[in-house]
Amino acid sequence: MRTKVAIIGSGPSGLLLGQLLANAGIDNIILDRVSKDYILGRVRAGVLEEGTVGLLDQAGAGARIHREGLPHDGFSLAFDGRDHRIDLYGLTGKHVMVYGQTELTHDLMDKREATGGISIYEAANVTPHDFDGGIPYVTYEKDGTTRRIDCDFIAGCDGYHGVSRKSVPESALRIFEKVYPFGWLGILAEVQPVSPELIYANHPRGFALCSMRSHTRSRYYIQCPLDDKIEKWPDDRFYDELRRRLPTEHAEAMVTAPSFEKSIAPLRSFVAEPMRFGRLFLAGDAAHIVPPTGAKGLNLAASDVHYLFESLREYYGEKSTAGIDAYSERALKRVWKAVRFSWSMTTLLHRFPDTGDFGQKIQEAELDYLVHSTAASTALAENYVGLPY
Numbered sequence: 001m002r003t004k005v006a007i008i009g010s011g012p013s014g015l016l017l018g019q020l021l022a023n024a025g026i027d028n029i030i031l032d033r034v035s036k037d038y039i040l041g042r043v044r045a046g047v048l049e050e051g052t053v054g055l056l057d058q059a060g061a062g063a064r065i066h067r068e069g070l071p072h073d074g075f076s077l078a079f080d081g082r083d084h085r086i087d088l089y090g091l092t093g094k095h096v097m098v099y100g101q102t103e104l105t106h107d108l109m110d111k112r113e114a115t116g117g118i119s120i121y122e123a124a125n126v127t128p129h130d131f132d133g134g135i136p137y138v139t140y141e142k143d144g145t146t147r148r149i150d151c152d153f154i155a156g157c158d159g160y161h162g163v164s165r166k167s168v169p170e171s172a173l174r175i176f177e178k179v180y181p182f183g184w185l186g187i188l189a190e191v192q193p194v195s196p197e198l199i200y201a202n203h204p205r206g207f208a209l210c211s212m213r214s215h216t217r218s219r220y221y222i223q224c225p226l227d228d229k230i231e232k233w234p235d236d237r238f239y240d241e242l243r244r245r246l247p248t249e250h251a252e253a254m255v256t257a258p259s260f261e262k263s264i265a266p267l268r269s270f271v272a273e274p275m276r277f278g279r280l281f282l283a284g285d286a287a288h289i290v291p292p293t294g295a296k297g298l299n300l301a302a303s304d305v306h307y308l309f310e311s312l313r314e315y316y317g318e319k320s321t322a323g324i325d326a327y328s329e330r331a332l333k334r335v336w337k338a339v340r341f342s343w344s345m346t347t348l349l350h351r352f353p354d355t356g357d358f359g360q361k362i363q364e365a366e367l368d369y370l371v372h373s374t375a376a377s378t379a380l381a382e383n384y385v386g387l388p389y
């Protein structure tokens with residue numbers, strides 16, 4: 001088989017890239033090691049920047065998000081027993097869209113199917129070859145046979161645990177990493193959200209977040225120790241703990257329902273540089289991870305894909321390599337700003353085991369400054385709604 005771009009990974013990065021390329025007449029094949037249903041069963045974050053929604057529209061997969069997505073004009077920072085609203089729209093003229101990543105993935109898969117794009121699921125041992133200097137190709141196993149796809153480029157959109165980044169010689173990579181000393185315990189429940197906007201709470205017992213997927217589905221999180229076990233968190237205990245971390249008005253208003261998903265996720269910041277090796281590009285989680293506090297993971301994947309798509313379009317349309325030569329540097333500039341923002345939101349809102357009284361006072365001063373200074377609130381809002389591409 002031959003294609004122009006072999007895309008490893010059928011998550012949001014791979015699907016969005018595949019669709020943008022296909023719409024521009026650049027053929028591509030997507031390979032994933034798991035099944036479509038498995039991918040659609042994963043629960044991930046759900047706050048999209050306007051730029052991400054714009055890319056979904058550009059891909060021709062934006063109809064449902066405009067019908068079912070919830071545009072949000074602001075969110076709450078809760079501390080000291082009360083809410084402090086960050087007026088995203090008033091401060092920046094922009095909204096964010098609350099829409100689950102699972103739904104976005106679904107929309108992109110439907111679009112790919114409708115436009116006849118080739119996706120190969122349950123492909124084992126996917127391996128990129130000869131991307132540094134030679135003519136690249138990808139091998140994989142399916143139904144007991146090894147198959148080969150010849151291509152011009154390989155896009156590594158295969159997430160943090162994927163094969164693409166691991167195929168690059170270690171000496172060619174620089175890794176930057178920070179692991180945080182806590183996790184997030186999250187639940188999904190079919191129940192009306194406690195508030196129409198998201199609440200990020202800083203509390204002496206630890207961080208809490210009230211988010212949602214729709215008017216009838218809530219997504220709630222609490223900070224927990226890294227070695228905690230979900231078996232120790234029956235729903236009643238979870239809701240009690242969440243209520244204790246929220247201002248009284250919300251705690252009293254909260255309606256509960258049994259959770260249908262419950263998991264603990266560790267938090268880390270991770271960047272691999274560069275994001276290109278010859279004819280292999282990395283995009284999305286394959287190249288970087290951010291803690292979820294700023295809701296940037298999916299949005300960063302989208303901005304990588306934007307830069308990569310424009311570079312490839314330029315290559316095929318104008319026979320110029322300027323775009324692909326600049327891809328890594330352009331993408332990383334935006335990546336690092338989001339890494340910084342996610343780190344600062346995480347640092348601001350969580351209890352750290354060893355900050356001590358001094359660290360605690362600094363956190364309180366920063367929160368107070370943030371909500372009382374228009375300049376500081378604007379900087380927060382500008383990052384939250386998404387920096388320009």
Ligand code: APR
Binds near residue numbers: 011033034161284286
């Ligand atoms: N071979 C083939 N496919 C693979 C391999 C492999 N060796 N390893 C991983 N994959 C597939 C996974 O099965 C998955 O479907 O690559 C896909 C990667 O998807 P994601 O992990 O969702 O990563 P990405 O598409 O970059 O999505 C951006 O940012 O923070 C997040 O939650 C956000 O998941 C979102 C991500």
Ligand code: PHB
Binds near residue numbers: 212292294
């Ligand atoms: C979510 O809804 O899952 C969510 C929302 C905002 C975040 C993180 C996660 O910052």
